[in-house]
Amino acid sequence: MTPRRRAVLLVLPALVPVAAVVGAALVSAVLLSLGLTPLVGRPELSLDAWRAAAGDLGTATRLSLGIAAASTVLAAAVGLALALAATAAVRRSRLLGALAALTIPVPHLVGAAAMGLLLADTGVLARWLGVSPDAWPSLVGGPWWVAVVAEYAWKESAFVALVVGGVLASRARSYGETAALLGAGRWARFRFVTLPLAAPALGGASAVTFVYTLGSYEVAALLGRPYPEPLPVMAVRLAGSIDLAVRPQAAAVAVTTAVLALAVVLLALRALRRLSAWH
Amino acid sequence: MALGTRLGRAALAVWLLLPLVPLVLWAAADRWTAPAVLPQAWGTAGLRDAVDSGAGTASLRSTVLGLVVAALATPLGAMAGRALAGSGVPAGGAVLAALLSPLVLPPFAVALGLDVLLLRLRVPASVGVVLLLTVAALPYTTVLMRTAYAAHDPGFEEEARTLGATARRAVLAVQLPMLAPALAGAAFLAFLVGWSDYVVTLLVGGGQLVTLPLLVASAASSVGNEAQVAVLSLGSVLPPLALLVAVGLLGRRR
Amino acid sequence: MAADRPWDDVLAEADGQTVDLWMYGGEEAGNAYVDDVLAPAAAELGVTLRRVPVADTGDALDRVLSERQAGVTDGEVDLVWVNGENYAAGRQAGAWLCDWALDLPNRRYTDPADPLLTDDFGVPVEGCESPWHKAQFTLVYDSARVPEPPTTLAGVLDWAQANPGRFTHPAPPDFTGSVFVRQVLTSVVGGPGEVPLEFSQEAYDEYAPALFERLATLSPALWRGGETYPQSQQELDRLFADGEVDMTMTYGPATLADLVADGTFPETTRVLTLEEGTFGNASFLALPSTSGDSAGAQVVADLALSPEQQAAKADPGTWGQFTVLDTGRLEDADRAAFEELPASPVVPPYAELSRNAQPELSADWVSPLDEGWRRSVLAP
The missing domain is CATH 3.40.190.10 (Periplasmic binding protein-like II)
Structure with a gap:
């Protein structure tokens, strides 16, 4: 068997179901958004749903991108710090590794409930700090979506730590020790050994975080506000409308979300390809 | 250890733990109204309500679902990750992008036609759920295993081969143990995809699979259930954690 | 069949x-x-x-x-x-x-x-x-904080205006928020029976502007100055439970007894029965x-x-x-x-709660009013 053939055979079992499911999901959503598979009435090709949704799409897109970017930057920074602490050559913090592992299995729905209990006007934090609800900043449901970003950053920082830590654990210590033996200082070891080793994993995990945040609904719905709304919240609101004729608009918003996320994935892959360890 | 490092690590620990604190307190609270700093009445009402709502069987179902998804998505992701870490796959970049594409599908998009298609094709509900969740887990397992294989030094296997080991033996005795941490991480993430899903389990599963997230979501949709939600939530963190510890121990022993 | x-x-x-x-x-x-x-x-x-x-x-x-x-x-x-x-x-x-x-x-x-x-x-x-x-659409208040509650919906709106930050309602299309907006509609146009139950664009154009104007005027006096609204009845209930607002509302008053019994809502929680009645279904x-x-x-x-x-x-x-x-x-x-x-x-018993009960407007009213509220009050 040629190596090429072998590689193809290795990839196919994953590729076939993925392509089938994603393809079917996208095609169904596009058909619905174009009025070809309505729940009521006759199928008819039209752009009405896209036109109707267009007004709010711009605001929703900007908000979604903003939330995803803020969450990703925070999650990447904290996650990297966690991974470094948990895999450090000297004084490795087992505790932080364990705590990060504790956070990963928390479903986002639960994380959102927890953040609400913590950050709301009358939440635990406000009570502990003795701040009255009026004086407490609007973290939950406020104009800056702080609680939403905090939840994503909290959960995803643990995910980033898991992915980056996995790579660093297997490689960094030996390289770091070699570099230390050769006389490299702490900063130099970080800059020239750890960071290049971690970069591909960090970039990959960040891209995953960004795209996940872009398409996720529960957290923004529970900790956000009714206007403006991010794309997924808008889509779910339209999909749940009492008027079934609005559903194609929900599909249009979902397709927009997916296309946006796909663009991010492609950009991330291009950027990652330039990094050394990522071919 | 430098003070800065110590402070930094303490801050990281607070970052990770703080959001869980209200949950832990609520789980043991029978009554906790604002502006009380701590619950006014401690008790097990939350636990009782959680058990009454069927948390026991639900977590069993969640566990099975998570394990099945992990059992499928981990090997598939490992195989794909291995192939993509090399240069043998034609149009490797496009294939990787395709394997990451489930990430771009918002979960609720399932309700916009895909569920109808599965029903039309008469795919049994449980098969549909497992298929969709495995696909949703594949980006995670693929990325993780691809990164691990890319960082993996094939020199050790070559050495084993030179020493007379068969290809299969080199994979089993050398490659897999070295990749055990990555495999465990991939399996864990795949498990969580099945363990924490709501939309697919409910809409494609047709309500036949009442898992823990379904209980959490419905209990969390109304006030007054905080203690129950907290117990259910902590209950949905503990089993994966136990699994993680078990996998970690297993990995270390090998 | x-x-x-x-x-x-x-x-x-x-x-x-x-x-x-x-x-x-x-x-x-x-x-x-x-x-x-x-x-x-x-x-x-x-x-x-x-x-x-x-x-x-x-x-x-x-x-x-x-x-x-x-x-x-x-x-x-x-x-x-x-x-x-x-x-x-x-x-x-x-x-x-x-x-x-x-x-x-x-x-x-x-x-x-x-x-x-x-x-x-x-x-x-x-x-x-x-x-x-x-079920009966019901306003709920804390008698410790509102010792002399209003007796009509118009009175409730005036009370909210006079007590800034102590009242709000869920944002439509939340079910309860949507009912509240329709209830205000029947109130601002001069009482039940004025708005035709059947939806028509003419009726909407005739009656909806007064509704949105009243709610937009009220908005700055609501919780958080009306710059945002709770997204669901659950969020409003949470605000009420935590004492951030003095009233909440529900289409399912049956749950109130439980919420008071388990201490989520204060013991002084009372149902506000309105003179002109409320929607029943x-x-x-x-x-x-x-x-x-x-x-x-x-x-x-x-x-x-x-x-x-x-x-x-x-x-x-x-x-x-x-x-x-x-x-x-x-x-x-x-x-x-x-x-x-x-x-x-x-x-209170059903007979008391449902006194002067009003029939619900037809379902065709729901979407236009929800959408109109979003455009006119939430994000003008």
Whole structure:
């Protein structure tokens, strides 16, 4: 068997179901958004749903991108710090590794409930700090979506730590020790050994975080506000409308979300390809 | 250890733990109204309500679902990750992008036609759920295993081969143990995809699979259930954690 | 379909069937009633009743609509606890089985002319769903913080204006927020009966501007200066529980007793009955047209309508849901069971709560008003 053939055979079992499911999901959503598979009435090709949704799409897109970017930057920074602490050559913090592992299995729905209990006007934090609800900043449901970003950053920082830590654990210590033996200082070891080793994993995990945040609904719905709304919240609101004729608009918003996320994935892959360890 | 490092690590620990604190307190609270700093009445009402709502069987179902998804998505992701870490796959970049594409599908998009298609094709509900969740887990397992294989030094296997080991033996005795941490991480993430899903389990599963997230979501949709939600939530963190510890121990022993 | 079929045949077919009842799972008392009272009684009739808890009844409707689109005839949803919105949405797409609910034997205990049972959100019921309990849109206040509550909705709005930050309502299209906006509509135009129940664009253009103007004027005096709104009744309840606002509202007052008993709401929580009355409706059990166990579902719906089950469910210690039966039509012993029910410590009896009850505007009003509120008040 040629190596090429072998590689193809290795990839196919994953590729076939993925392509089938994603393809079917996208095609169904596009058909619905174009009025070809309505729940009521006759199928008819039209752009009405896209036109109707267009007004709010711009605001929703900007908000979604903003939330995803803020969450990703925070999650990447904290996650990297966690991974470094948990895999450090000297004084490795087992505790932080364990705590990060504790956070990963928390479903986002639960994380959102927890953040609400913590950050709301009358939440635990406000009570502990003795701040009255009026004086407490609007973290939950406020104009800056702080609680939403905090939840994503909290959960995803643990995910980033898991992915980056996995790579660093297997490689960094030996390289770091070699570099230390050769006389490299702490900063130099970080800059020239750890960071290049971690970069591909960090970039990959960040891209995953960004795209996940872009398409996720529960957290923004529970900790956000009714206007403006991010794309997924808008889509779910339209999909749940009492008027079934609005559903194609929900599909249009979902397709927009997916296309946006796909663009991010492609950009991330291009950027990652330039990094050394990522071919 | 430098003070800065110590402070930094303490801050990281607070970052990770703080959001869980209200949950832990609520789980043991029978009554906790604002502006009380701590619950006014401690008790097990939350636990009782959680058990009454069927948390026991639900977590069993969640566990099975998570394990099945992990059992499928981990090997598939490992195989794909291995192939993509090399240069043998034609149009490797496009294939990787395709394997990451489930990430771009918002979960609720399932309700916009895909569920109808599965029903039309008469795919049994449980098969549909497992298929969709495995696909949703594949980006995670693929990325993780691809990164691990890319960082993996094939020199050790070559050495084993030179020493007379068969290809299969080199994979089993050398490659897999070295990749055990990555495999465990991939399996864990795949498990969580099945363990924490709501939309697919409910809409494609047709309500036949009442898992823990379904209980959490419905209990969390109304006030007054905080203690129950907290117990259910902590209950949905503990089993994966136990699994993680078990996998970690297993990995270390090998 | 099921019309004129001898009930014994239905019973015989139902024997051995498993009925999946999809219902909102946020009400502990409701879950317990179904699991511990209704399901065992169904088991005695040979029907296994499975409760599927959902966070939003819309999820159940989604599943039924998908099954319907796929032409499934042995679907996984056999009964849904629906409100008027879900029912009306489902009717558009033929999601519900019709012509069965009027033939249930226990239906004889209801008043055939009861308007709450003949129309649901302005959509004729026509035997497409079986009544389960009655509900009344209710404002709720904390008597410790509002010692002298207003007595009309206009008074409530004035009170909110005079007490900045102490009142708000869920943002439509939340079910409760949407009802509140419609309730204000009937108030600002001069009282119930003024707005035609049937939707028309002319009626909307005539009446809606006054509504939005009133709410936009009120907005700066609401919680957080009206720059945002709670997204759901749950969020509003949370604000009320934490003392951030002094009033909340619900279309299901039955839950209040539980919320006060477990300390979520203060003991001084009271129901605000309005002079001009509020919207009343009934909630129903709908049977999807895709159900594969429709005989079993009919047996459960009939059982749920029986005097014993209705009385058990009306007990505030069980669930406290108002009966849909006309107690005047009951046997003496059954009527006595209702008369002996203990009073709820929080919720007044149905007769008091439903005084001057107003019929709901038709479902066609809902979307335009929700959308109009978003455009005119939320994001002008």
